[in-house]
Amino acid sequence: MTTTVGKPSPAPAARAWRTGALSHPVLLVLLGAALVVSALMATGVGPVGVPAGEVAGILVHHLRGGGDTGAAADLIVWRIRFPRVLLGAVVGAGLALAGAVVQGVVRNPVADPYLLGLSHGASVGAVLVLTTGASVLGALTLPFAAFAGATAAIAVVLVMARHRGRLLPMRLILVGVAFGHLFAGVTSFMLARTDSSAAQQQIIFWMLGGLSGARWATLPVTASVVVGVGALLLVRARRLNALVLGEEAGAALGLNASRLRWYLLVLTTLLTGTVVAVSGGIGFVGLIVPHLARMLVGADHRRMLPVTALLGALFLLWADVAARMLIAPAELPIGILTAFLGVPFFLLVMRARGLATGENA
């Protein structure tokens, strides 16, 4: 458990990558372009067939400021699919970024955004709403309860993990995992106790995650939080590098490790709480995507954080296409797809690049 996430000095495989044809800016441009193309393609795909030309026409019409036309295709493409595709990209980027930061903060490669009890805390909040049928804030009740649950969970974890004013990685992990189990137990208990089969279905779907809650009205808040927190994280990327080196090395560089951990964890909570609130507990993205990014550009957070965000966005966007299409016109929880698509892809890249063989861990 003392394994570090990967030292900021370039790992051999990453160095090999960078001495190849692609420089870091080129890679970012390529990923950005892939994301735009993917978003357009994903908007063209759905259980209801809309010809590609018509999809393009509808998008152009709206992006130029045109209003709703009232046509079924317009409703489907602009009001249902496109916000969902964008939400997928935003949530994917958010989860991947949060994963990268948590892995750095606790210096553990198997950490993910949910390690500190966040998603289980959010689940408790969401399930309370789903089982009691509370709707104090209308359609925003569920996201708000999930966010409140996540925040309360991490607050408890941080307070319990604190030791003489310091936040130590190992205590964070242990306390986080322990509370995660407690919250999962509470959720399961409420699930078992509820009478409504509709509520049961909603709870199970919520725990596995999904993007069907996407709407134009709520997208800007989520997107702003992800972009804003992403920028703040990037500003701290160099210090995060130092933090990964360890307490003593960090102190030698004039770093207050505990304070930086607090700061980064608060940002991660905001990030994860926001995306979990709208998408449920989508697993695996925050665990795997940061490692993919490290394989591509090395462990320097200044380089890997932007790549992580773009890869996360791409990955979740396509996972959602699969979730919508595999058993169309029914739908699968996206958490199933992130595992089905992510694991083989990750293993493939790991083997191809000869990573985690010991000499670069």
Next chain:
Amino acid sequence: MKRTVLVLAVVLPLTACGTANPSPTSVASGQITVKDCAGKDVTFDKVPERVVTLDGYAAQTLVRLGVADRVVGTGFPAPFGADSAPHAERLARIPVLAERVPVNEVVAAQQPDLVLTSFESFGGPPGSPKEADLVTMGAKGLTSCLKGSSEGPLTDLSPTYEYVRKLGAVFGVRDRAEQLVAELEGRAQAVAAKVTGDRPKVLVLQDNPVAGQPLRTSGAGTIAHALISMAGGQSVFSDVSSMHAEISPEEVVRRDPEVVWVITDYTFAKLKGQELVAAVRTNPLLAGTTAGRQSKVVSTSQYLVSFPSPLNLDGLEQLANALHAG
């Protein structure tokens, strides 16, 4: 005619008492307002013209109200198989959007102005439209309303009748709705008239019990529970409320049911139809009960008894005949 009047005399005071889900009220001329299950007003400026039924149950009600031509598509058509002439033929002509409950986008493609489900809420099955999605597509939504667990066991078919009346109001066919309710209530009365003093203890099973696992039964809030009461039996699990309640096999033996009522065709059941009934009949876990010893096992398809639908009366008649036969 005399019977109808009698039935109305019995029933009208009951509906007047049922303020939890009040009967529809008209606000302005041409405008119709009904309450949803949470008591919120749902207002219609005109009679809906493009209706999507997320499940076949709602469509079965609309066919009987004579407004099937407004249904532009349905999901989950499986209940149609349990319907009879002349309704079955009319139902077969409704376009099927999906074998299960259709996802949001498929419903939106029909540009509905009203979306109906006989399930208790929107947004249960993954990807199916939630209430916010209906707002996006400019449609109203109405679900049937089962009682909450706090309101005590369901012992009548008020959810079924209420939904018929509500839809009758929305489609401007109140008379037809009252006629249908009176006919359904008449059938219920006919069953009640035949019920004798002896009330057998009934265990509902939704699947074949397996050793070491809990059994699945229908709790007190369900249509199935109401039908048992109305057919002159008593459920042995009136104290659990869930639609798919899990109960301990030991508790089944302790409560010693005299009749096992197998509700077939649930998607999660490992065996279907009469195969399931045959397996339950020979199940050693039930051998110690009175029902097991006397091999008193009766069955009904879930399409008749799981959600509010006019076919609930078919289920009631089947159960009553089976309970009191021999």
